[in-house]
Amino acid sequence: MIPRPYFESPIVMTTVRLVAPFALTYGIFVTLHGAGSPGGGFQGGVVITSVVIMIAFAFGVGPTLDWTDERVVAGLFGGGVLAFGAVTLITVPFGGSLLRVDALPIPTKYAIEAVEVFIGAIVAGVVTSLFFLLSEGGEEE
Amino acid sequence: MTDALLGVVIAVPVLASVVPLIASFWRDKIGWYVALIALSVNAFIVASIVRGFLNEGRLSHEVGGVSVPYGIELALDGLSVPILVLVALVSLGTLVYTRNAGPRSNSFYSGYLLLTAGLIGVTVTGDVFNLYVFIEITGLTAYALIASGDDGRSAYAALKYLIAGTVGASLYLIGIAYAFVATGTLNMADLSARLAEVGHSDTLVLTSFAFVVAGLGVKVALFPLHTWQPDAYSSAPYGVAAYVSALVSTVSAYALGRLVLTVYTPEFLVSNPVVSSALVYFGALSIVAGSVLAVLQTDVRRLLAYSSVSQFGLVVVAFGIANPTSVFGGVVTLFGHAVVKGSLFFAAGIFAYRLGVTRLDEYEGLARKMPYTGAAFAVLALTLVGVPPAVGFVGKWYVALGAVRAGETSVAVVIFASTLLTLMYVARLVDRMYYGAAGTGTSETAVADGGTGGVCVTYGMVALVVLAAIAVVVLGPVASAVQETLALGEVLGT
Amino acid sequence: MTGIAESLLTQYYHVVFVLLLGIGVYTMIDAKNLVKKIIGLNVFQVSVFLFLVSSGYLEGAEPAIVKDGGGPYVNPLPHVLILTAIVVGVSLTALALALVVRVYQEYGTLDEEHLQEVMSDD
Numbered sequence: 001m002i003p004r005p006y007f008e009s010p011i012v013m014t015t016v017r018l019v020a021p022f023a024l025t026y027g028i029f030v031t032l033h034g035a036g037s038p039g040g041g042f043q044g045g046v047v048i049t050s051v052v053i054m055i056a057f058a059f060g061v062g063p064t065l066d067w068t069d070e071r072v073v074a075g076l077f078g079g080g081v082l083a084f085g086a087v088t089l090i091t092v093p094f095g096g097s098l099l100r101v102d103a104l105p106i107p108t109k110y111a112i113e114a115v116e117v118f119i120g121a122i123v124a125g126v127v128t129s130l131f132f133l134l135s136e137g138g139e140e141e
Numbered sequence: 142m143t144d145a146l147l148g149v150v151i152a153v154p155v156l157a158s159v160v161p162l163i164a165s166f167w168r169d170k171i172g173w174y175v176a177l178i179a180l181s182v183n184a185f186i187v188a189s190i191v192r193g194f195l196n197e198g199r200l201s202h203e204v205g206g207v208s209v210p211y212g213i214e215l216a217l218d219g220l221s222v223p224i225l226v227l228v229a230l231v232s233l234g235t236l237v238y239t240r241n242a243g244p245r246s247n248s249f250y251s252g253y254l255l256l257t258a259g260l261i262g263v264t265v266t267g268d269v270f271n272l273y274v275f276i277e278i279t280g281l282t283a284y285a286l287i288a289s290g291d292d293g294r295s296a297y298a299a300l301k302y303l304i305a306g307t308v309g310a311s312l313y314l315i316g317i318a319y320a321f322v323a324t325g326t327l328n329m330a331d332l333s334a335r336l337a338e339v340g341h342s343d344t345l346v347l348t349s350f351a352f353v354v355a356g357l358g359v360k361v362a363l364f365p366l367h368t369w370q371p372d373a374y375s376s377a378p379y380g381v382a383a384y385v386s387a388l389v390s391t392v393s394a395y396a397l398g399r400l401v402l403t404v405y406t407p408e409f410l411v412s413n414p415v416v417s418s419a420l421v422y423f424g425a426l427s428i429v430a431g432s433v434l435a436v437l438q439t440d441v442r443r444l445l446a447y448s449s450v451s452q453f454g455l456v457v458v459a460f461g462i463a464n465p466t467s468v469f470g471g472v473v474t475l476f477g478h479a480v481v482k483g484s485l486f487f488a489a490g491i492f493a494y495r496l497g498v499t500r501l502d503e504y505e506g507l508a509r510k511m512p513y514t515g516a517a518f519a520v521l522a523l524t525l526v527g528v529p530p531a532v533g534f535v536g537k538w539y540v541a542l543g544a545v546r547a548g549e550t551s552v553a554v555v556i557f558a559s560t561l562l563t564l565m566y567v568a569r570l571v572d573r574m575y576y577g578a579a580g581t582g583t584s585e586t587a588v589a590d591g592g593t594g595g596v597c598v599t600y601g602m603v604a605l606v607v608l609a610a611i612a613v614v615v616l617g618p619v620a621s622a623v624q625e626t627l628a629l630g631e632v633l634g635t
Numbered sequence: 636m637t638g639i640a641e642s643l644l645t646q647y648y649h650v651v652f653v654l655l656l657g658i659g660v661y662t663m664i665d666a667k668n669l670v671k672k673i674i675g676l677n678v679f680q681v682s683v684f685l686f687l688v689s690s691g692y693l694e695g696a697e698p699a700i701v702k703d704g705g706g707p708y709v710n711p712l713p714h715v716l717i718l719t720a721i722v723v724g725v726s727l728t729a730l731a732l733a734l735v736v737r738v739y740q741e742y743g744t745l746d747e748e749h750l751q752e753v754m755s756d757d
Contacts, residue, residue: 081159097203318686
């Protein structure tokens with residue numbers, strides 16, 4: 001494989017250091033406000049992934065992969081899927097239908113936001129791991 | 142409570158598919174056990190769903206408690222029950238086979254479980270857009286599983302399948318977008334009522350039907366939309382090729398039948414006789430073209446792929462005629478073809494792993510070296526032809542009967558001709574296996590300890606193939622007995 | 636003739652949908668490079684999304700969040716359909732690109748004709 005040149009540029013690094021926390025906050029904001037304004041789980045998850053990609057542009061893919069541990073990323077999407085499945089299946093004894101969140105004892109608003117957060121976690125985990133796999137040149141399948 | 146099981150049966154494989162991926166940080170070969178547990182649980186749930194169907198008739202479940210025209214509905218009736226049972230059984234059987242044969246990595250079994258979840262989702266859904274999502278889930282995981290072979294050809298074949306399959310699914314999406322613009326609803330039962338109100342001869346409805354049939358036709362691999370199939374089946378590992386050939390096209394053909402028969406009801410076909418004839422002729426063309434192309438092949442897996450084209454042509458003809466007898470024949474053919482084709486791929490895999498043979502001329506005298514597998518292979522291949530009392534004969538009989546009852550005797554003639562054409566390539570295969578000169582045609586790869594890839598053929602794999610051969614013979618009379626319980630007349634609205 | 640021209644001018648979303656569909660399919664068929672075929676696939680899918688979103692457009696209507704005394708609301712269903720379909724399209728593109736990377740690793744070329752030659756020599 002052709003090795004990709006990596007230029008360490010102080011402008012990019014400084015900018016990313018400043019912008020990244022705000023971008024992450026925006027991603028979480030978009031995830032939580034999916035019910036009342038444009039947003040939701042898919043969009044927020046992708047914005048959170050873009051933070052990781054920005055950091056990879058500034059500091060290089062290898063160091064970024066060591067920083068966001070692989071296990072954290074796998075835990076994000078694994079935990080997200082299991083949590084979403086738990087929410088789906090728990091409503092069956094309460095209300096008789098799958099995903100019937102208005103039958104749960106907690107207010108509906110929190111249940112919907114929880115579902116959006118889990119979806120955001122799944123999307124962030126999956127797209128981040130895709131980015132890392134594709135940028136390594138796809139060593140294993 | 143039984144109707145909530147319709148959703149649980151999709152959720153269980155999806156949740157189980159994450160477990161091997163997370164566990165791969167600690168243990169490496171845990172995927173097979175996770176898949177076994179999840180699919181066994183699923184089999185129990187499917188059994189209780191079938192018991193619920195036998196007691197109550199059509200099952201229906203509204204996801205999220207949102208009432209029917211606005212929410213997503215999961216529904217199960219006589220057309221979907223056989224397919225659901227088929228998916229549950231074949232997924233367990235392929236699991237037994239891939240224990241030794243297939244790739245045993247964790248990510249393979251995650252993909253396997255997601256594919257099963259997608260297949261079950263297509264079977265139980267009652268909403269056209271939900272069907273699109275599940276068809277795409279099925280397709281994505283099938284592309285990934287086909288690419289899990291060892292060399293680059295499987296990646297290229299999977300890429301071709303991806304492009305063709307996505308074009309097909311997008312055409313289906315355009316079709317349901319037109320139907321949505323015409324009626325404003327996406328639920329299958331509601332859509333059929335509203336389409337009747339809009340008028341079955343309306344241009345928008347006709348266009349949406351054309352796009353839906355073209356899109357699903359790519360997924361079912363009818364002629365001339367089948368070109369992705371021979372490469373995909375011959376480059377994938379044998380267990381994957383068996384699973385994909387047995388279930389993915391079968392479930393897509395079920396989706397086609399569900400849309401043509403339940404959404405655009407038989408009244409649509411009656412009020413547009415050109416469309417009905419076009420559908421039947423399209424299927425008949427597949428029957429003939431698939432068999433003719435199969436005769437020309439020299440590689441066994443490509444031969445089996447073209448034979449699938451022919452069988453699905455028969456199923457589309459059955460759905461195009463659209464009376465209860467022919468639809469029952471179509472369902473029996475789907476079920477029988479899935480079991481037969483999957484087991485034929487298993488047997489071809491056993492031959493390849495044990496003796497290194499993949500081409501037709503290397504099959505000389507094979508039955509003397511491996512008598513049990515050879516006998517099972519011959520029985521399964523003869524079932525494809527339609528030898529009574531096996532399930533292939535029962536399927537063709539009901540389709541031909543339905544065609545004659547509907548007054549389309551030319552279709553019955555085509556079905557009879559298809560039997561002869563199928564016999565042409567099956568007879569060559571069986572003849573070579575039993576009467577060829579043994580030992581002269583085997584390939585150059587080392588035969589001492591296991592042929593290709595060092596996979597050791599276990600008794601379990603051979604027993605699976607023999608069991609399948611016995612099953613298809615027994616299924617013939619059983620299928621006729623089941624006809625009343627499926628109540629396909631209600632499904633068709635006649 | 637004026638009927639067709641008039642309907643083409645007012646329903647330009649449908650014209651763009653058909654144009655994009657044609658461009659996408661033509662790129663998929665004609666391009667030699669595998670990545671260009673995937674780009675064509677994406678353009679094809681985007682045309683379908685455009686059609687569905689434009690079918691949900693209603694002049695003078697408000698977003699689908701119910702307020703007291705609000706006017707006509709847009710049907711939120713097409714928008715949600717497109718969200719899901721976009722996610723499906725992204726997953727397909729990701730898988731296709733991973734397969735292209737694998738093909739490149741095995742064969743060293745992304746040109747379709749060279750690939751056919753190399754594979755038939757195999």
